[in-house]
Amino acid sequence: MSNHNTFLIKGADLVGGGRQDLLIKDGVLAAVGKAAPKGATVVDADGLVALPGLVDLHTHLREPGREDAETVSTGSAAAAAGGFTAVLAMANTSPVTDTAEAAERVFDLGRACGLVDVQPVGAVSKGLAGESLAELGLMARSRAGVRVFSDDGKCVHDARLMRRALEYVKAFGGVVSQHAQEPRLADGAACCHEGELSGRLGLPGWPGVAEDVIVARDIMLARHTGSRVHIAHVSTAGSVEVIRWAKAQGTAVTAEVTPHHLMLSTSRLEDYDPTYKVNPPLRPDEDIEQLRTALADGTIDAVATDHAPHARHDKEHAFAEAAFGMLGLEQALQVVNTVMVQPGLMTWQQVADAMSVRPAEIAGLAGHGRPLAVGEPANLTLIDPSATVEVDAAQSHSLSRNNPWHGEKLIGQVQATFLRGRATLLDQEVITA
Amino acid sequence: MKHLLSAANLSRDDALQILDTAAQMHDVQRREVKKLPVLRGRTIVNLFFEDSTRTRSSFEIAGKWLSADVINVSAKGSSVSKGESLRDTAMTVAAMGVDGLVIRHHASGAPLQVTQWVDAMVVNAGDGTHEHPTQALLDAYTMQQRLGDLAGKRVAIVGDLTHSRVVRSNLILLRTLGADVTLVAPPTLMPSGIANWSAAEGFSYGYDFDEVLPDLDAVMMLRVQKERMSGGYFPTPREYTVGYGLTRDRLRALPDHAVICHPGPMNRGLEITADAADEARSLILDQVSAGVAVRMSVLYHLLGGAEA
Numbered sequence: 001m002s003n004h005n006t007f008l009i010k011g012a013d014l015v016g017g018g019r020q021d022l023l024i025k026d027g028v029l030a031a032v033g034k035a036a037p038k039g040a041t042v043v044d045a046d047g048l049v050a051l052p053g054l055v056d057l058h059t060h061l062r063e064p065g066r067e068d069a070e071t072v073s074t075g076s077a078a079a080a081a082g083g084f085t086a087v088l089a090m091a092n093t094s095p096v097t098d099t100a101e102a103a104e105r106v107f108d109l110g111r112a113c114g115l116v117d118v119q120p121v122g123a124v125s126k127g128l129a130g131e132s133l134a135e136l137g138l139m140a141r142s143r144a145g146v147r148v149f150s151d152d153g154k155c156v157h158d159a160r161l162m163r164r165a166l167e168y169v170k171a172f173g174g175v176v177s178q179h180a181q182e183p184r185l186a187d188g189a190a191c192c193h194e195g196e197l198s199g200r201l202g203l204p205g206w207p208g209v210a211e212d213v214i215v216a217r218d219i220m221l222a223r224h225t226g227s228r229v230h231i232a233h234v235s236t237a238g239s240v241e242v243i244r245w246a247k248a249q250g251t252a253v254t255a256e257v258t259p260h261h262l263m264l265s266t267s268r269l270e271d272y273d274p275t276y277k278v279n280p281p282l283r284p285d286e287d288i289e290q291l292r293t294a295l296a297d298g299t300i301d302a303v304a305t306d307h308a309p310h311a312r313h314d315k316e317h318a319f320a321e322a323a324f325g326m327l328g329l330e331q332a333l334q335v336v337n338t339v340m341v342q343p344g345l346m347t348w349q350q351v352a353d354a355m356s357v358r359p360a361e362i363a364g365l366a367g368h369g370r371p372l373a374v375g376e377p378a379n380l381t382l383i384d385p386s387a388t389v390e391v392d393a394a395q396s397h398s399l400s401r402n403n404p405w406h407g408e409k410l411i412g413q414v415q416a417t418f419l420r421g422r423a424t425l426l427d428q429e430v431i432t433a
Numbered sequence: 434m435k436h437l438l439s440a441a442n443l444s445r446d447d448a449l450q451i452l453d454t455a456a457q458m459h460d461v462q463r464r465e466v467k468k469l470p471v472l473r474g475r476t477i478v479n480l481f482f483e484d485s486t487r488t489r490s491s492f493e494i495a496g497k498w499l500s501a502d503v504i505n506v507s508a509k510g511s512s513v514s515k516g517e518s519l520r521d522t523a524m525t526v527a528a529m530g531v532d533g534l535v536i537r538h539h540a541s542g543a544p545l546q547v548t549q550w551v552d553a554m555v556v557n558a559g560d561g562t563h564e565h566p567t568q569a570l571l572d573a574y575t576m577q578q579r580l581g582d583l584a585g586k587r588v589a590i591v592g593d594l595t596h597s598r599v600v601r602s603n604l605i606l607l608r609t610l611g612a613d614v615t616l617v618a619p620p621t622l623m624p625s626g627i628a629n630w631s632a633a634e635g636f637s638y639g640y641d642f643d644e645v646l647p648d649l650d651a652v653m654m655l656r657v658q659k660e661r662m663s664g665g666y667f668p669t670p671r672e673y674t675v676g677y678g679l680t681r682d683r684l685r686a687l688p689d690h691a692v693i694c695h696p697g698p699m700n701r702g703l704e705i706t707a708d709a710a711d712e713a714r715s716l717i718l719d720q721v722s723a724g725v726a727v728r729m730s731v732l733y734h735l736l737g738g739a740e741a
Contacts, residue, residue, distance in 0.1 A: 190540070190541065190561075194625045194626075195625055195626045196625065196626030196627075196629040196630060197626070198625050198626070199595075199624030199625035199626045199627055199630065200601070200624070200626070200630055201541055201542065201563055202541035202542075202560070202561050202562035202563030202564070202598060202601060203541050203542075203561075203562075203563075204562075205625045271542075271545065271546075272541070272542030272543075272545055272546055273546075274546075313518045313521070316518040316519060316520035316521070317518050317519045317520075317540075318519050318538055318539075318540030318541075318542065318543040318546060318561075319540060319541065319542045319543075319546070320539075320540035320541065320561065321519075321540055
């Protein structure tokens with residue numbers, strides 16, 4: 001009789017470890033190498049790459065408040081399907097996650113679901129209003145143990161408030177994740193990168209410099225306060241340049257890039273399709289090239305999805321009036337494989353660093369981003385790196401269908417995900433507890 | 434051509450054909466009985482998400498003079514203001530069996546989006562700061578009536594180009610018809626990336642109105658919207674007028690044969706002096722008059738009237 005908590009993964013390619021068998025037992029990696037105990041469920045991993053379970057620094061789960069677009073449960077299923085074992089749930093829910101109680105509620109919903117570890121992000125300011133600090137310390141001391149704070153969706157544009165937040169989170173090793181966008185420069189409702197396309201289509205343009213100036217300012221504030229700042233969804237070559245300079249100076253800045261900013265250019269807006277309306281906007285090819293280079297050379301630390309599910313009726317408006325955001329969890333690893341690994345820009349070890357190790361470090365998630373070694377928590381992902389998959393939005397585990405890769409052929413297929421030894425995805429099927 | 438969403442939908446032949454037919458329609462407009470039977474049995478809905486008495490009336494009259502059944506739907510106070518999506522609104526109207534939708538929307542791209550959801554013919558009657566192709570056709574028609582063939586004619590379009598849907602359509606159409614076009618505006622009101630606009634190659638742009646003035650055959654002044662005056666695009670209305678208004682001095686510098694256009698409504702004293710607006714070579718009222726004839730022509734061609 002097979003034991004549902006004992007798995008033998010046969011012949012996977014371990015990042016940095018060659019072809020190995022992995023024995024999972026009692027939630028940990030019990031053996032790496034040859035092992036075949038009776039009763040284990042055997043997973044044929046011939047041709048598959050084994051990565052430490054992916055960690056997403058930037059997920060919108062919409063619960064509470066917009067359960068018609070996504071719930072913690074459906075978002076967790078999408079995450080497991082994408083190879084994630086932990087996600088950080090952004091605070092812009094309704095009500096906003098700006099108290100210990102709100103954070104614990106999201107945390108508990110994730111635990112009850114059990115497909116991924118759902119770690120709430122706390123708001124920087126009360127109600128995301130950008131005026132006064134939320135209860136950062138109480139959220140940090142709560143059962144949820146919040147360590148990442150962000151007003152994501154909005155920029156903390158008041159320099160004094162940003163300074164205070166950076167100073168305050170030092171007390172408990174927190175980090176402020178900034179949605180870098182100077183609101184006066186990114187004025188207007190349509191959200192299109194400012195350039196030839198925005199001018200021609202008559203869409204208000206959001207210039208790259210609106211991001212760059214906040215990144216530069218916050219890096220200087222982080223230097224001044226001696227605190228950690230994390231730049232969410234970096235989208236411009238200018239931001240990359242500033243972050244590269246700051247890291248060379250030894251400033252404690254980290255940064256993430258989304259799969260869509262690595263792959264999709266602003267030209268997708270030619271037909272005003274709101275599927276591609278996202279904040280920050282899709283950028284031109286020159287920016288994309290710099291983002292890929294920066295991810296490959298470590299200037300950008302992590303890939304984060306900014307998974308932003310929306311109900312159909314929130315996207316089926318005129319472009320200027322449609323909601324911002326696109327899905328990301330299920331295709332993130334495929335996109336990174338397609339645009340970074342297959343062209344030879346990144347190794348699988350670098351992918352493991354960018355999608356698991358570094359995000360776990362930035363978020364302070366001790367049980368994640370660990371090496372695939374004996375005694376470590378069995379959080380891992382298996383991907384077939386060579387399968388070509390045509391994305392079908394209808395097949396998503398998310399409640400929403402705003403999938404920018406619908407109809408796109410991506411390379412790679414996530415085959416299995418294990419969270420503390422339990423299979424949450426096996427043979428591409430999500431397995432609920 | 435199934436829809437008219439952008440001036441870029443029109444080839445030179447298409448445009449000339451529409452303008453020729455517009456001339457015939459203009460004759461109808463001058464008759465005592467202004468009625469043609471060509472769209473009898475056809476239903477057109479003017480779906481206006483934004484107020485525009487001038488454009489809506491023009492389309493309404495055009496449709497009725499062609500014997501179509503014309504219904505006006507104003508989005509204000511309708512289900513749209515209650516949160517209905519654009520798709521639901523368009524599909525609801527289309528489900529009533531209409532043949533054509535004339536759409537005015539405050540958001541760029543809305544008419545194009547609607548074509549993805551409905552089968553009916555769609556005419557863009559102005560979308561956000563994107564395009565207004567029938568305005569460009571009526572402007573071209575009016576200029577052509579006075580100047581003849583527009584090929585090689587020098588036209589300047591002056592003013593708030595960034596926020597003007599008129600300029601985008603006019604630039605494309607005038608280039609299609611062979612005119613030399615110069616766009617003039619302060620740098621703050623020049624559209625992003627204009628140097629690389631692929632939609633209408635072969636035009637020029639600049640910031641100095643006086644430099645281009647003596648060589649023009651036509652000048653089109655664009656309205657400066659009031660909210661721009663406090664939006665930091667230029668320091669004061671006075672400074673704007675000095676730099677970019679069609680003032681008396683500039684009127685003198687304009688060649689005698691050159692015509693003056695303005696899509697209206699005008700800010701007299703800001704972008705155009707009363708003298709210029711009321712001059713004999715001002716075509717501003719001709720533009721309004723041409724609106725019905727041009728829209729009759731567009732509806733006739735798009736709704737299969739040519740074959741009827």
